[in-house]
Amino acid sequence: MFYDLNVPWSATDAQLPRTLAFLDELGYNVVALNHTISGKLPAQISCAIPDPLPYKDLPAKLEIRRRVTLTLTDSYQNARLAELARAYDVLAVRPVDERTLQLACGSLDCDIISLDLTQRFPFYFRYKMLTEAVRSGKRFELCYSQGLLGDSSARRNLISNATQLIRASRGRGLIISSEAKTAIGCRGPWDAINLAAIWGLGQERGFEAMSKEARNVVVTAQLKRTSYKGVIDVVYGGEKPAPVEKKEEQRAEGGKVKGKQPAAVNGQKRQAETIGPDGMDAGDKPISKREAKRRAKQARLSTGDGEKDVASESAVAEPGAASGQKRKAEAHGSDGVAAKRQAKEVRLDTTNEGKVAVSASAAIEPTSTNGPKQKAGSLESDVETTGRA
């Protein structure tokens, strides 16, 4: 992922879609359109860059962010920077002298410090000042485009300032962007990295400046705006998932339990285990007719009810389950599976009064065929749930 976080935007620029298409062609993935404000802030701050952009032929894969650059002049007062930051995706400041640079590195809450590298600064960049800014999450920006298009003095100043900046920051906390007003000023990401390598930034650092550090800026800026205190952001609000998805998940879990059933577990454990998992492992696979008959017979024997009719499962279950538990079981579902389960629940109820029907239904392994395996399965699922908890 390559980032170019400075593409100047103006409302009358007809060349912008071409520039964006060219950046896409060069291999950039994320581009930030830059709106520059100098002087006094307007009374009503709103994002000047329309969303969506009014061009029809934009490259589909290119991600576009909105950035504002505020020029810090002498008569600057600190008010309303937060308001400005809220209106855009990324907030950059452009200091013009040492005092404002000090201010930007220290107290101002911005994302990018963007210096105009084509002019000559009458001061040195100090390591302490720059690291203070980098530690608080601000990044310094190297814009290469003016060095390519401008005259030789602009190029000389750019190289000089960039070298100074790289030296003073030890190559940390820099991002490289184009600031290209036309498509001709853009270069490929690796070309820009090579330029930075010529200026003294190692290739690895240059690559990070193009990708990792720039991503850092975008992500932290987004987090600052949307999250709670810059720490917690709700990415997924826990809406009800689609029913199809849930069913698949259940089936997968059921299959997993079935797969790792050990050979034999103490039969007495069964009741204790059945309480634990609350319906998590109850698969929806219908039991076989033979199994249903077997269960019905078991239920009949345990209740002592001499029911003759074995052919219909529901007919067997209903007379047996005379207690209040039965209604709970019915609540699980009105389909055939739930009806088949009832027989099992009834038996459990008689052996252990007061067990919750929900947990009892969980204990039924519809896929297994005989007693000991069932117990093992429910034990297994219980262990799983506790482990997860």
Next chain:
Amino acid sequence: MVRIKHRYLLLNILYPDQKTANVRIAGRPGEQDVPYSVQFRQPSSDQLTPQILLRIIRDGVATLFGDYGSGKVSSSLQIKYFSPATSTAIIRISRDHYRLVWAALSFVTRLPKPLDQPCVIQVVRVSGTIKKAEEEAIRRARISIRRAQRAGKGKDVVVAAASGVQAVEGADEDDDFGMMDGIEDHDAPGEAEEDSDEAG
């Protein structure tokens, strides 16, 4: 005897400007309908020869790095391959100084006098052997043709009718357009065949 090690830079010449049309697309009076990727990767003019390209590089190195840079570069600089049809070139340069040449290429914004077109030169691959550079050139040409085909779908722009490249729906290949391991800064073991073959 110690062999001189080289780097081969594969470069594309891109034409981002609207006005520089070296070819006319048949049956299209207005240029607006041509997709951007076709516009950018259009063929170079016939006047652009390897000699002119070499002169651009030499001049660029001289302006950026002065006599020192020109002296360092001049002995090993060579244009190995240049194709105006795809605007692709492979140049050879000694390993120690390839960054100088690369920077000089990045600073090119305009082709010199007889052509006088704005252009951007992008280095897409730095390789220790010319073979790898060649393979990469072929791969990229394929990808760009496919992209153009996909972009021109629905419009009757004949982009690559004669190229023999099949249009693949949703080809994944152009996702890895990067040069993550494209810069070979260190010696690779399989670099022995370096000077063995000539491209094109």
